[in-house]
Amino acid sequence: MASKKTALKSAKKSPAKMPVKKNAFYAQSGGVTAVINVSACGVIETARKHSNKIGKVYAGNNGIIGALREELIDTSKESASAIAALRYTPAGAFGSCRYKLKSFEENRAAYERLIEVFKAHNIGYFFYNGGGDSADTCLKISQLSETMGYPIQAIHVPKTVDNDLPLTDNCPGFGSVAKYVAVSTKEASLDVASMCETSTKVFILEVMGRHAGWIAAAGALAQESDGDAPHIIIFPEIAFDKEKFLARVKEVVRKNGYCVIVASEGAQYADGTFLADAGTTDAFGHKQLGGVAPTLATMIKHELGYKYHWALADYLQRAARHIASKTDVEQAYAVGKKAVEYALQGKNAVMPAIIRKKGARYSWTIEEVPLSKVANVEKFMPRNFISPDGYQITKACRNYLQPLIQGEDYPPYKNGVPVHGKFKKVMAPKKLKTEFKI
Amino acid sequence: MASKKTALKSAKKSPAKMPVKKNAFYAQSGGVTAVINVSACGVIETARKHSNKIGKVYAGNNGIIGALREELIDTSKESASAIAALRYTPAGAFGSCRYKLKSFEENRAAYERLIEVFKAHNIGYFFYNGGGDSADTCLKISQLSETMGYPIQAIHVPKTVDNDLPLTDNCPGFGSVAKYVAVSTKEASLDVASMCETSTKVFILEVMGRHAGWIAAAGALAQESDGDAPHIIIFPEIAFDKEKFLARVKEVVRKNGYCVIVASEGAQYADGTFLADAGTTDAFGHKQLGGVAPTLATMIKHELGYKYHWALADYLQRAARHIASKTDVEQAYAVGKKAVEYALQGKNAVMPAIIRKKGARYSWTIEEVPLSKVANVEKFMPRNFISPDGYQITKACRNYLQPLIQGEDYPPYKNGVPVHGKFKKVMAPKKLKTEFKI
Numbered sequence: 001m002a003s004k005k006t007a008l009k010s011a012k013k014s015p016a017k018m019p020v021k022k023n024a025f026y027a028q029s030g031g032v033t034a035v036i037n038v039s040a041c042g043v044i045e046t047a048r049k050h051s052n053k054i055g056k057v058y059a060g061n062n063g064i065i066g067a068l069r070e071e072l073i074d075t076s077k078e079s080a081s082a083i084a085a086l087r088y089t090p091a092g093a094f095g096s097c098r099y100k101l102k103s104f105e106e107n108r109a110a111y112e113r114l115i116e117v118f119k120a121h122n123i124g125y126f127f128y129n130g131g132g133d134s135a136d137t138c139l140k141i142s143q144l145s146e147t148m149g150y151p152i153q154a155i156h157v158p159k160t161v162d163n164d165l166p167l168t169d170n171c172p173g174f175g176s177v178a179k180y181v182a183v184s185t186k187e188a189s190l191d192v193a194s195m196c197e198t199s200t201k202v203f204i205l206e207v208m209g210r211h212a213g214w215i216a217a218a219g220a221l222a223q224e225s226d227g228d229a230p231h232i233i234i235f236p237e238i239a240f241d242k243e244k245f246l247a248r249v250k251e252v253v254r255k256n257g258y259c260v261i262v263a264s265e266g267a268q269y270a271d272g273t274f275l276a277d278a279g280t281t282d283a284f285g286h287k288q289l290g291g292v293a294p295t296l297a298t299m300i301k302h303e304l305g306y307k308y309h310w311a312l313a314d315y316l317q318r319a320a321r322h323i324a325s326k327t328d329v330e331q332a333y334a335v336g337k338k339a340v341e342y343a344l345q346g347k348n349a350v351m352p353a354i355i356r357k358k359g360a361r362y363s364w365t366i367e368e369v370p371l372s373k374v375a376n377v378e379k380f381m382p383r384n385f386i387s388p389d390g391y392q393i394t395k396a397c398r399n400y401l402q403p404l405i406q407g408e409d410y411p412p413y414k415n416g417v418p419v420h421g422k423f424k425k426v427m428a429p430k431k432l433k434t435e436f437k438i
Numbered sequence: 439m440a441s442k443k444t445a446l447k448s449a450k451k452s453p454a455k456m457p458v459k460k461n462a463f464y465a466q467s468g469g470v471t472a473v474i475n476v477s478a479c480g481v482i483e484t485a486r487k488h489s490n491k492i493g494k495v496y497a498g499n500n501g502i503i504g505a506l507r508e509e510l511i512d513t514s515k516e517s518a519s520a521i522a523a524l525r526y527t528p529a530g531a532f533g534s535c536r537y538k539l540k541s542f543e544e545n546r547a548a549y550e551r552l553i554e555v556f557k558a559h560n561i562g563y564f565f566y567n568g569g570g571d572s573a574d575t576c577l578k579i580s581q582l583s584e585t586m587g588y589p590i591q592a593i594h595v596p597k598t599v600d601n602d603l604p605l606t607d608n609c610p611g612f613g614s615v616a617k618y619v620a621v622s623t624k625e626a627s628l629d630v631a632s633m634c635e636t637s638t639k640v641f642i643l644e645v646m647g648r649h650a651g652w653i654a655a656a657g658a659l660a661q662e663s664d665g666d667a668p669h670i671i672i673f674p675e676i677a678f679d680k681e682k683f684l685a686r687v688k689e690v691v692r693k694n695g696y697c698v699i700v701a702s703e704g705a706q707y708a709d710g711t712f713l714a715d716a717g718t719t720d721a722f723g724h725k726q727l728g729g730v731a732p733t734l735a736t737m738i739k740h741e742l743g744y745k746y747h748w749a750l751a752d753y754l755q756r757a758a759r760h761i762a763s764k765t766d767v768e769q770a771y772a773v774g775k776k777a778v779e780y781a782l783q784g785k786n787a788v789m790p791a792i793i794r795k796k797g798a799r800y801s802w803t804i805e806e807v808p809l810s811k812v813a814n815v816e817k818f819m820p821r822n823f824i825s826p827d828g829y830q831i832t833k834a835c836r837n838y839l840q841p842l843i844q845g846e847d848y849p850p851y852k853n854g855v856p857v858h859g860k861f862k863k864v865m866a867p868k869k870l871k872t873e874f875k876i
Contacts, residue, residue: 316626
């Protein structure tokens with residue numbers, strides 16, 4: 001209703017001077033998270049509030065390949081309540097993809113195709129919701145005006161469970177995985193503690209993080225006091241030393257009766273070999289990526305003889321909207337909202353970053369950072385976030401992580417399970433006659 | 439306070455005739471659950487309300503072996519708020535064990551020891567919180583009066599995530615695992631659906647249930663409509679047919695773009711071989727229990743070539759108090775409470791069972807059943823609860839399962855993680871001079 005009124009008012013004033021409103025394109029990129037749709041919600045709701053300046057928001061069907069294929073989901077066909085439901089719906093409501101645009105030089109055809117699609121649908125704003133690789137793509141799009149003469153404003157909306165984007169204090173999506181890992185570790189540790197007298201003595205939880213140990217580090221948030229489970233955290237940043245590890249497990253079991261380990265999937269030996277590749281051979285004789293947890297479990301069983309259990313959270317951890325961090329949800333919304341506001345302010349090639357304010361009590365704000373400084377830079381855990389022995393986090397790390405899992409933001413439930421949004425996903429009619437091969 | 443007053447009042451009336459109040463022994467047995475402590479809470483709070491008739495409640499340290507070792511936790515030393523915290527603390531607060539008492543004939547010494555300990559601590563009530571094996575132990579204890587002349591009332595408090603106890607409509611502990619599996623499957627399915635265009639096409643979640651498919655069946659509660667994920671459920675009750683399974687996976691992926699599978703750890707071939715044993719060989723050349731999920735994943739990869747992901751929930755599923763079923767929590771409390779009431783009514787060798795009332799709207803009550811009919815009987819999924827093709831549940835099964843996951847019962851949170859009870863676990867002073875070897 002607001003949009004109609006505004007349009008009418010403007011029309012009365014100076015119909016001839018009305019600039020043609022540009023539409024927006026929004027896409028989800030790479031691995032999804034519990035809150036990437038919250039950012040989508042922030043983008044779409046904010047754009048709707050400024051419907052006098054921004055036309056439709058088209059969402060790429062399965063991410064950027066939706067643009068290349070001219071598969072544009074017309075989000076204006078979704079009701080306000082459907083868009084609101086994005087807030088509590090995990091994963092990518094419009095579909096995501098793992099597809100990295102190559103350089104202009106290597107794949108000029110793809111960029112020409114994008115411009116063709118954007119032109120056909122009057123798209124002047126590009127919102128790309130992703131991690132490091134996506135920031136690079138978004139940067140390339142932001143340069144289309146210079147390089148190929150097509151005027152577009154590209155804003156990157158940060159998202160990654162890996163928490164490895166630079167300049168932003170943390171990445172939307174990470175806080176919720178961190179909370180899932182902390183909660184699950186705390187609960188499972190009580191289980192092992194109850195049973196260790198006559199049964200399982202070692203429990204291993206394998207978590208995501210191929211390159212950085214942020215997610216594994218979050219396991220430490222299960223601890224209330226020193227010595228609490230998890231007793232050992234395996235970080236990809238610390239070279240795995242089998243003898244030292246086994247000695248520690250033995251020591252912990254002797255002292256506590258049981259040992260809880262949180263291991264990053266990226267755990268590796270000093271020579272860079274992943275523990276997950278250390279290798280089992282399946283029934284067909286093929287080498288199999290065994291996973292870190294079973295590799296560690298086998299080691300413990302054979303060398304120390306302890307009964308073990310292990311869990312592999314896999315997608316469960318990054319889809320767990322039911323236990324999302326309220327802080328994460330709020331930040332995911334804020335970066336989506338801010339991205340649209342930046343676009344309205346005429347900005348290009350920027351990313352809304354989460355900035356931690358100074359002070360004893362955690363608070364944050366959003367500030368713009370140049371995309372050129374975000375793309376292709378990975379933020380690893382600083383060494384001073386990991387204890388000298390390599391198995392725990394430091395106080396500095398705890399101070400950093402703690403606020404990110406703060407607060408609960410429960411979805412509504414029906415029939416005992418969370419309610420998730422239903423989307424019509426009406427495709428905008430195609431205007432181009434050509435197809436594009438992905 | 440109430441107990442002191444009552445004692446005083448009685449003392450005034452007829453001090454000489456006052457029967458000596460008997461103490462109670464409570465123990466947790468076998469694999470723990472998200473709500474076994476809720477039953478402990480029901481037992482202890484109810485006993486405290488009847489402190490004129492029941493003395494102290496001693497909890498076995500690590501279950502029944504706590505009785506054999508005369509390691510009795512004096513729960514009267516725990517504050518009312520600590521006992522109340524049992525309601526939202528998963529796993530076994532007093533420790534559990536996997537220890538089955540043999541028959542009188544085989545191990546008379548153990549029974550004599552129990553009587554010795556019970557006598558020394560004036561124990562007249564025995565509450566045993568466990569599954570099928572424990573029901574058998576509880577039955578043997580209930581017969582101590584007849585067989586060995588020691589007067590004791592033994593009441594079994596049902597608990598098992600496996601949901602395989604007879605006579606009770608369902609088992610406390612199961613509803614919460616079922617809810618965890620349904621919620622996790624629903625969330626992870628959205629993740630796979632978002633990514634399948636360019637990435638993972640098959641996702642497998644392996645869940646508990648070595649003998650019965652109840653937990654795997656709960657995965658189906660993620661479905662809102664026919665055809666929703668999970669597309670395939672692997673039950674231990676249905677002989678696994680590799681060709682048929684692969685054909686179904688292929689068909690589902692062709693139709694939906696992705697396929698979600700919930701597999702019971704007890705999945706087996708027609709000859710009874712477990713898929714989990716089908717076997718991988720680790721780096722040391724040892725045969726390894728591979729798990730059902732990786733076995734299925736490898737099969738799919740090699741025969742169909744799809745990219746896969748899999749998760750193994752393991753202890754996470756049965757410790758997940760953060761997403762416990764409210765119905766389950768209420769029933770777990772009710773059976774604990776009722777067990778004490780039965781004891782006060784002079785009953786022996788019974789179990790409070792959950793009875794589903796007739797009517798369209800789910801409601802339940804607790805009724806006593808004879809322990810002799812519970813011990814050593816396993817309840818499997820009836821064949822009419824599994825679809826004719828063996829991959830889904832029927833409407834009858836859905837009607838049965840649905841109410842058991844109904845409602846949420848969130849624990850309190852602090853610092854972003856659930857608060858769990860802290861227990862002093864003060865041991866009652868030992869009165870016996872002998873020790874008992876377990």
